Amino acid sequence: MTAVAGCSGGSEEDVPDELDDGENTSDTGSDDETDDESDSNTEKTLRLLNASVNTFDPPANVLSSANEVIFQIFDVLIGKPEGKSGVVEQLATGYEISDDGLTYTFSLSEDAVAHDGRSIGAEDVVYSWERIAASEDSSSAFLLLSDLGIAHETNDDGEYVPGSMAVEAVDDTTVEVTLSSPYYAALDIMADATFAVLPEGIVGDIDGYDGEMEYQEFTAAPLGTGPFEFDSWTSGEEMAVTAFDDYHGEGATVDRVHWQVIEDSNAQYNYAMNRNVDAFSIPTAQYDPDLATVNETRDNGLQVGEYGPIQNGDMVDYLRISGLSTQFMLFNNDQVIKPARKAVAWVMNHEDIANSAYKGRVEPGYHMTPATLFPGGPEAAEEHARENYPYGYNESSIEEARRIMEDAGYSDDNPYEFEILNVEDTTYEQISNDLRDRLSAAHIEVSISTAPFSTLLDREFAGNRPAGLGEWGMSWADPLNVLALLYPPNTRSTDNEGVTGNPLVALNWVDTDASQTARDAWDTMQENSTRDDEARERWEEALIRMEEANWEDCAMINYAYPAAERFSYDWVDMPEFGELGALSVYTGVDIDTDAQP
Incomplete structure (x- = not known):
């Protein structure tokens, strides 16, 4: 899911008064504390931080901030509750796959109920999946119809015919799903939120x-079937869920999960340093690689250790794994001309960004596909980029950027102008300022603006964000999950007449030769999803064509692959996570309430 990195800053100022809950020191109370005040800490509340969200509707959401809450409120048939390889049963108690790999039959729990007490069965699955394909609110029809490839009918315009999807309620607790062709990652996709x-x-x-x-009532107060039920949401301030007592599976071990919504990561960091949360991230501006100690590395590559002492003097638990995320600069192709986008590519030094702006916490990248998933692996990805990247591998060329802009008719007396819009973030600010300084010598004047996350999203999806920095975390280990950002039909934002395209990311990358190449390559990848030997060769060739088509137009410029990290205080014990990142279902959390401030 899309995620824009949190903001960060370098000051050590106190938490703003409006975010100070009065428990921002290690002092757990005065000697004259009343019995009622003491008893209030017996409730186990997992305290976390989050960014803004704009919907809790699963098929409409594209943000990891909302996904973290959605994972708690809703069940899928099968899931990945700790972000690890392999799936586990949630609403399903078992499943069978036909010999030809086309039909998946799921048996559902007979005890599953929604949070209002109603029974949940096969017809609820059919309805939910139909919404993914047919609802005007959905941003994810491609995930169901193209990526997963459920058999369905289309009209003369190639559009989905409502009600034609091959998802059938065989009986009250049995669902049958039929694909148009076998797909090795089908179960992984079905585990997506x-x-x-x-x-x-x-x-x-x-x-x-x-x-x-x-x-709007549902998206603001969703009703699900998961281990936690919706409690409250104050937009831009906080969110909370509480344990659902009648959950059909393994219930929650905490009573409540509360997220404080803080956009500025400097404020997030200070809030965490005052021990107001149990687990948190550390923004790059405050991160010191010398304070990280790795004591053990799991078989899946997860590094387990400790970090500190942090600003408040504590040592904290530390987890890190090379994840399946990609960081990029995106452009609204309707608002930023192609020569300017190429000029940005020429002046951007990916290695400098990784080593300087991110202090080595990320790996430099040139493909939207993470290097571990690139055909042939990281070495093949590096070789392909070194030999083929059109804008200089591991270098920055202001001269080439200037030449491109002069060929396009721009000069010192007639500079081109565009805006970079980000959330407040010192790392984004550093990268953007560096690009602005370099581009100023190439006849481009860049203005840099910031906005709250919700405002930024509103502008982007309305087609009014010219450029900006972003991040995408993958939901399963298949390049299609991130290349969906480059599938042209997924990039069209609301047009001038108010017709929305429900974009994954509002690039408006359409109607160019390169975008058509990308579209054809995507179709080829979908047609060869079985990944047998012959299909894999065609699939890999198409993936490379799609990446190179993006290079041609610079619809997006990938620059790094971040790791997934989590820092947590020693009074909380949280499940470890895998390569898909730290988003978890918080049923297996243990909190020492006596030690928790």
């Missing part, structure tokens, strides 16, 4: 359902 199961008819945004709740 997009496939969360909602009570049948809860909203009426597809044919045949009037809806029990208004759509």
